[in-house]
Amino acid sequence: MQFMLLFSRQGKLRLQKWYVPLSDKEKKKITRELVQTVLARKPKMCSFLEWRDLKVVYKRYASLYFCCAIEHQDNELITLEIIHRYVELLDKYFGSVCELDIIFNFEKAYFILDEFLLGGEPQETSKKTVLKAIEQADLLQENVDFQMRLFAGTVCESPNNPRCSVEH
């Protein structure tokens, strides 16, 4: 996968993830062009389109469009399900996710994506495992004491690891 874009029906970009190096200018150009192309399509049309030398796979969930650009040899249908799995992850994490969740917690949306896809390829497709990783991170934040215990007891192998002991 070369990049993933999330944008609203009004064309507002909500999330962008680039897996190939591009200049900011080029990114903005691609985004503008693609958002326009996808928004112009009618509901019953097919979810794939050829765009430049890439294939674009997109799907609309409520007010949000999820749009991935993949290479020629990549599989369109499985990409569609990558999108769906990501939506499921967001949904599970936020509890019936809506566009506002992604706006206000954009950093979380990025973290979840990073656990699921890395470098444009699936890293972990198990929903449970991905959510566990994210929730663990939340726990680390919520309770520092708990975090200390967790680090010292289970996560860190060495109790003397300075990273774990120097905390407040």
Added chain:
Amino acid sequence: MPAVSKGDGMRGLAVFISDIRNCKSKEAEIKRINKELANIRSKFKGDKALDGYSKKKYVCKLLFIFLLGHDIDFGHMEAVNLLSSNKYTEKQIGYLFISVLVNSNSELIRLINNAIKNDLSSRNPTFMCLALHCIANVGSREMAEAFASEIPRILVAGDTMDSVKQSAALCLLRLYKTSPDLVLMGEWTSRVVHLLNDQHMGVVTAAISLITCLSQKNPDEFKTCVSLAVSRLSRIVSSASTDLQDYTYYFVPAPWLSCKLLRLLQCYPPPEDGAVKGRLVECLETILNKAQEPPKSKKVQHSNAKNAILFEAISLIIHYDSEPNLLVRACNQLGQFLQHRETNLRYLALESMCTLASSEFSHEAVKTHIETVINALKTERDVSVRQRAADLLYAMCDRSNAKQIVAEMLSYLETADYSIREEMVLKVAILAEKYAVDYSWYVDTILNLIRIAGDYVSEEVWYRVIQIVINRDDVQGYAAKTVFEALQAPACHENMVKVGGYILGEFGNLIAGDPRSSPLVQFNLLHSKFHLCSVPTRALLLSAYIKFINLFPETKATIQEVLRCDSQIRNSDVELQQRAVEYLKLSSIASTDVLATVLEEMPPFPERESSILAKLKKKKGPGAVSVPDLEDGKREGGELNGGGERGPDSAAMSASNASTPSPSADLLGMRSAAPMSAAPTSAGSLLVDVFSEAGPAAPSAAVNDDGFLRFVCKNNGVLFENQLLQIGIKSEYRQNLGRMYLFYGNKTSVQFASFTTTVSCPGELQSHILSILRLNVQTKPVEPVVEGGAQIQQVLNIECLTDFSEAPLLNIKFRYGGALQNLSLKLPVTINKFFQPTEMTSHDFFQRWKQLSQPQQEAQKIFKANHSMDTEVLKAKLLGLGTALLDDVDPNPENYVCAGVIQTKGQQVGCLLRLEPNGQAQMYRLTLRCSKDSVSLRLCELLAQQF
């Protein structure tokens, strides 16, 4: 503001985001953002140290602002500080910021890499993953340099946690994609391949992407992955839907992994080991069987996941192209999808069938679906699906169904979407040509094409029909008759006029016997279109007229009348005027014999790759155009393309074949492709001007230094010019530095693609034993595309390091109409450009002259004058040389003496010059004395050619 804020709520951030959302206008938003930026800037600069939380919050706000599309130019340091925080979420935000706002500041990169290094060695898996994610997200060369050797170790180490392994595998993949030279798998290869056997499905899923990429590049080293992949696939395919627990997706076991495994196998030929192959075939059969089973769920996710695997399996079957049974089954399966209610499946089935059509085993099976596909072309509501249907029709076309398919495509063209018309036109033209058994059908088809979609008929298409008609005498009469009829239409497309003009000009005589198409009728018909046409078409028609005078002497008076009228002979367009004048003269001066020779029928065009095929290839990229190939072997030699127009080297063939008509070529211009039979005759010379619009110059990399010598004494002007390109230069020099502006002008109306220029200092400079660089030339890359008629500029910064004699070379490459053009020029950077003039008295001059009296310091040449010996001209040249021209120095006032100092980075070279003209003998004696011998020699060489 939503209530949900899991984990760490950052209230300030949420408030800020709400504020932005409440902004009524873009201006208000920018105002709010600027306020926030000022606030953050002051916090970061303030005396009070910020705590981790605040830092995280502000960094996060900056990130939000950046993602809104605004520029962020600070905060990187604070983000880097967060990396070394012990709090997970602070670190996480730091890494996110770094990943999104990659910065090339080397000091920052050093700090970031340090933080990553610390986290990688922390043995804390969550921190390690964060660090690996950051590397994978940034994927820069610097990161590859720092970590490419470390990550494979993490990936295969026995004590690495699974989640870290997953991140490491994909991180390595990213680095391999950016810097393959830095990722050396070597000793790790076998252990990486064995990750396919890992117990943890997540690890296998992540590792397989890496392995696939590595296998594509180094198939031999990774070939052991084939049997491992087959056995893994076999285990997944045969597992029950619940076996894989959370890796089962809507009742489909591990769909992502299955697709990736099938994809990996496509990097290799079918397994040689019979057992492995048997097992694989079994898997493929199982996948095909499952497609027939009733679905386990009505959810689209279930069918998508299942079909994703199916399509990938079919791709593999097509890739092997060796199992007729599987190929036909695949084709039948796709046939079912052609009528599926899901648009996505119909689209993919059409696409996949295109490749099946090119296999000899399944070509016939694909053909059975022709009616469905034609129906799709007519009824699909989505243009991208119709496009796929057109592609498939094109791919399944052969002699047996060509007429039907071409007819369907033609009728579709009448209503086709604008976006795909041009490509459809090309396809129809290619199929019509390829499967033409009788050429009258071919001519009909192309003329229909022009009639239906004239605007989309590119030059290549109508050139081609003319080439074919000229090369086949059995169709010429029919072609003449048909265009004549087509031109009767009250409104006909300009392309039709072009074809008509050309063909009637050549073969009008073949239908002139019929009084309904007598010469005069033909002429009047053509001329009735004349005033509605553009200049190039009018020019073509004028050429047709002169051909008429030759074919039908009885039309001479009428045509001369037309040529003579003011609107022709005084036409404001110089090309039209010239044609009118020359043709008029030609027709009145030349004898009939001469006229007949000059205007002889066009000789056949050399056989070559169809220019329209080349165009389609260019449009779709090589490989994407699989012209149905199956019948090639059976084709009789009578067909027009010969058989050899395809194959991997065909692109090279067309590139080296410079005779493809240039876009501006017309009736006479096209002759450049054929022998110039007219040239030797006396009247021919009159026409040379018109004929000389030859096709593009043949690719040539021979160094062109014509322009070079003209610039020794001047700095600005046109360096090079041919039919395509003009290169102008402007340059200025100070001390040992120079700046040169190069202007590349595209003289054609067609864009130059892949335009690149390189400047190199030639052999002598770099292969010097001590490899002293004598001249430093820096350039910035130019725009890769030069539009027709446009000019682009390039700046060269030049530094003279030490004295030199070889000029730098400018190499220019670009594509013009598909052909690669290659041009090398000597850049006029000569040692004298770095002269500083030195004024001195006669006494000083002669004193220094004597000081430079060692024999090797002097260089002298006596030569014949090549140019005017006029005093003012000579003075101007000597001043242009860069030296001071000294008056009253030489006792003989006829002589010229000059003095100057050449400035190089390392040293200064004093030079004295004396030029003694001998007007009677038209000779010069040139003497140079310089403080460095090589400079004397070089200047003497250069200057001897200037006077």
